[in-house]
Amino acid sequence: MLSADRLRFVFSRIKERLWVKPLMLSGLSVGGAFIAKLADNLGFSGVFPEVSLESVESLLSIMASSMMVIATFAVGSMVAAYASASASATPRSIPLVIADDVTQNALSAFIGAFIFSIVSLIAIQNQMFDSAGRFAIFALTLLVFAIVVITFVRWVDRIARLGRVVNTIEQVEKAAGDALDRRRHAPTLGALTVSPRQAEGKGLPVYSPTVGYVQHIDLETLQSHAEALKCHATVTALPGTFVCAGRPLLRIDEGLDELLEGSDEESQAFKPDAFASAFTINPNRTFDDDPRFGLLALSEIADKALSPAINDPGTAINVIGALVRLFTLWQSPREENALQKITYDRVSIPELVIEDMFDDAFTAIARDGAGLVEVSIRLQKAFCALAETGDDAMITAAKKHSRMALDRSKHALSLQDDIDAVVAAASPLSLGLQDKITR
Incomplete structure (x- = not known):
């Protein structure tokens, strides 16, 4: 039994396989070379202009020799991007980097163009086509060449950012946001x-x-x-x-x-x-149906940036902003027509607990960023912002984590002025929202 939801899950796993799209494009390339034979069978010899055999062979030879080099270069660049994402961000983000559509489409286009040129070159050298077939192959070659150029230009822009920390944070945030949005409506x-x-x-x-x-x-x-x-x-x-x-x-x-x-x-x-x-x-978790995994992956990115070897508090601050956006999305009003109705009346499932989600998102950042005043202040501001959503469970979780982060900062910071700044950032939550929390 394959439900629509299970098909969605299986399709998402297929997207994470690098060989799927290149295989599909290779099949289309082989088919395109033989489709050109239809031009001869349909009697278009007197309609299409004459194209010399040497020009088609020369164009296909150039494409065949260059596409394999470009495909090899693309694979090398992708492997470097994956290693960068694993080293600078978190290994849990690798499936998202691999599933990048622009990169997969580029590799597929390069390999598909190589297969098309090789098959077409073999067919032409064995006198498979007449004049109409040669013109069809010539037109298809120009079309493939245009697709390769456009794809290459788009891919160069993407590969320059692929695997970088900022780009990885955006990809993880999008995956976590999609999972949270599906879960809040169901x-x-x-x-x-x-x-x-x-x-x-x-x-x-x-x-x-x-x-x-x-x-x-x-x-x-x-x-x-x-x-x-x-x-x-x-x-x-x-x-x-x-x-x-x-x-x-x-x-x-x-x-x-x-x-x-x-x-x-x-x-x-x-x-x-x-x-x-x-x-x-x-053995591994996935982002699609597991919203907490996205929060945990973002927390790992920030935690690695706070390590003494990297010492990049700015990345941790960017992650805190992403987490605030995700929790704000979780508490945003739900569209009534988008809410999933109860269709499985013989199955019961517990809902996600907001306190567990806060633990996944903020515990590691508060622990390892306690000694950095800028991170501690931004954390307290984030808790205040989330408490202002008005949800009782989120207010309680924000107050608890604000207190824990403040206690860690008091032990980790050595300068009293820094401690006072963190206390001042936490004061709106501990004072202004006290009535809401205890009510």
Whole structure:
């Protein structure tokens, strides 16, 4: 069973493979060379102008010899960009850098043009085309050449920024924003709501057959099995959760006792592995269905910039601004027509907890940036800005992290004037919003 949501997840994983687009363009290039033969079969010899065989061969030879060099150069530049992203930002951002559309399109265009020129050159040298076919190949060659030039110009601009910290922050912020936007319009992914404490309650646990991170949950599969067995499934492992032998993926209740006490056929119909198959589990986390992973990746970028080896507080400040934008997006008004309705009434899923999201985003920055007054001040301003959204849970989380960051700064900063500046930045939250927090 392949649902639309699962197809979206699979398609996102395909985009992270470098060989997919080049393979598709190579197939189209081979097909384009043989499509030119149709011009001869359709009797266009008297319509198309005459093109000399030498000119077509010369043009194809130039393209064949140059495209492989450019493709090799492109691969080398991409590998350097990936290494730069891993070293200067975080290794968790590599899938986003690899999935860059402009870079993949450039590599695909270069390889596709090389394959097209080689196949067409072989066909022409073996007298496969008449005059109409030669003109069609000539026209296709000019078209491919124009595409390569335009792609190369766009790619040069992108490769100059690909893998740089600022560009990587933008890519991670966009991925995290897309995941947060999908989750805020579908807080329980279309299932019923249950609190995290209730999700860990009674019921028959279903464990993971493998060890790793939950990347995706196919709710249509869970709903289908629950309807067939007339039971209810409560998900305990959201995307991003690390599961092992002792960590249940879900618990099954409401009707399970009747099922197990029923006939042998009904009892045999219950197979926990069928429910576990709805969970995609792999060694690494992904950004698509795991909003907290995007927040964590941004925090890692800032944390690495704060290390003594790099000492770049400006990058940490940029990340704090990105985190404020993401949390503001999370609390922005939801469009009623965009809210996902409850379509899986036999499945319950807990919502994301804002305190956990704050822990992912700000704990490492507050810990390792406590000794830098500019980072500490910007953190306190960020907490004040987030508390002004008016959401009670976010106010509580902002107040807690503001207090923790302030305590760290008091221990890490040696100059009293710096400590006073951080305290002044935190004072609007501790004083002006006290009534809202305690109410």
